[in-house]
Amino acid sequence: MKINSDIIDTIKKSKCIALFCHTKPDGDALGSSCAMKYVLEKIGKECDIYCESKIPEHYCYISNYKCIKQTNDKNKKYDLAIALDCSDKKRMGECAKLFDKIPFSIKIDHHKTNEQFANLNQVEIVSSTCEVLYYVINQLGVELDDNIATCLYIGLASDTGCFMHDNTTSNTHEIASKLLEYNIDINKIHYYEFKRRTRAQLELLHICLGNLSFALDDKVAFIHLKLTDFEKTGAEQSDTLGFVNYISNVDTTKVAVMLSEEKPNLFAVSFRTNGTVDVSKIAETFGGGGHKMAAGAKIFGGITTVKKKITDVCKDFV
Ligand SMILES: [Mn+2]
Incomplete structure (x- = not known):
């Protein structure tokens, strides 16, 4: 150089x-x-x-x-x-x-x-x-x-x-x-x-993975955290960094979705893929953006509604 x-x-x-x-x-x-x-x-x-x-x-x-x-x-x-x-x-x-x-x-x-x-x-x-x-x-x-x-x-x-x-x-x-x-x-x-992990981070991860669910023949994987989970553990939003990677490597999963409640009924959503899907396009339909393999958006609603909205969009991609 x-x-x-x-x-x-x-x-x-x-x-x-x-x-x-x-x-x-x-x-x-x-x-x-x-x-x-x-x-x-x-x-x-x-x-x-x-x-x-x-x-x-x-x-x-x-x-x-x-x-x-x-x-x-x-x-x-x-x-x-x-x-x-x-x-x-x-x-x-x-x-x-x-x-x-x-x-x-x-x-x-x-x-x-x-x-x-x-x-x-x-x-x-x-x-x-x-x-x-x-x-x-x-x-x-x-x-x-x-x-x-x-x-x-x-x-x-x-x-x-x-x-x-x-x-x-x-x-x-x-x-x-x-x-x-x-x-x-x-x-x-x-x-x-x-x-390195703090105890609060690990307890948050424990709750987060406890909420694991799948949709569309296991092609879409979800994990989520609610505001109360942060209160319970004393963890912060930044402590969720990397959590989505735990589900993005599941062999059947094409889109991994992590939802983290930032304000009542407002979710910060992270999308990941192993490369077969362009997740920035999924994020864009919710007004977000990012890269092909990693993208994000903010979505309003209750957890069940938000997951359903995302599943409906994913149908066209997986
Ligand atoms: Mn650098």
Whole structure:
């Protein structure tokens, strides 16, 4: 991968650099920002990371995550802004205001849909921002160490679903292999990134799977949660992340549907498929949208009515 030499030169001549990652950061956003902070400090730059969201506690294993700022409280002056893993400016939330005040900007990203909002943009359609950053670090001539390698590995693993999604290439594995030459605690990373559950989450899953039902000769599978289930367990809406995957891999199932009540009689509906159906078309009939394999919509009604409405639409697709 060829990195724009203007990007390398700009970083080298800057003194005080602000890094920006997107709101509700994932492993790639945090991994790339924290890796870059280590790299820049290694070459004598002053550097802060900004993120609008409070960083979830389960990222405590990223060693410098605590220094991530939400606001520029000391009104520090920066000469360079670098946005990482932000497909468009809106993804930075309130922090975009600070980004705009800094005289020069760089963007490093890997998203297909992309807004080239910085002065210099390096966008490569690869597994993760950390994959692009690996080459940036290389061209900056900075040697990796345990901390940098750990952060980059988190980004690669996170965005590829632990090297299982089809954005995983031989190149991704080659970089991972180089990173594993350093002291990386992959057990810890995989635990926090993929395995860890709270008791509330597991109790919610227990209730959710207890509501399993099928329609149209088992081609459509449903699970659901009501508002009272969240009250009972003390779990939050975000705790349902990934639940739909439990039913999308049933061998007979073409459409998997997860319904989660957000307000009385208002359901957030997630549609998944193993690839034989375009679920974005099903979501669109309910005013929602998404991708071929994963889509969503909001639907009003009681649980029985909503499931019947969805089944009626699915008849034309399965
Ligand atoms: Mn990413």
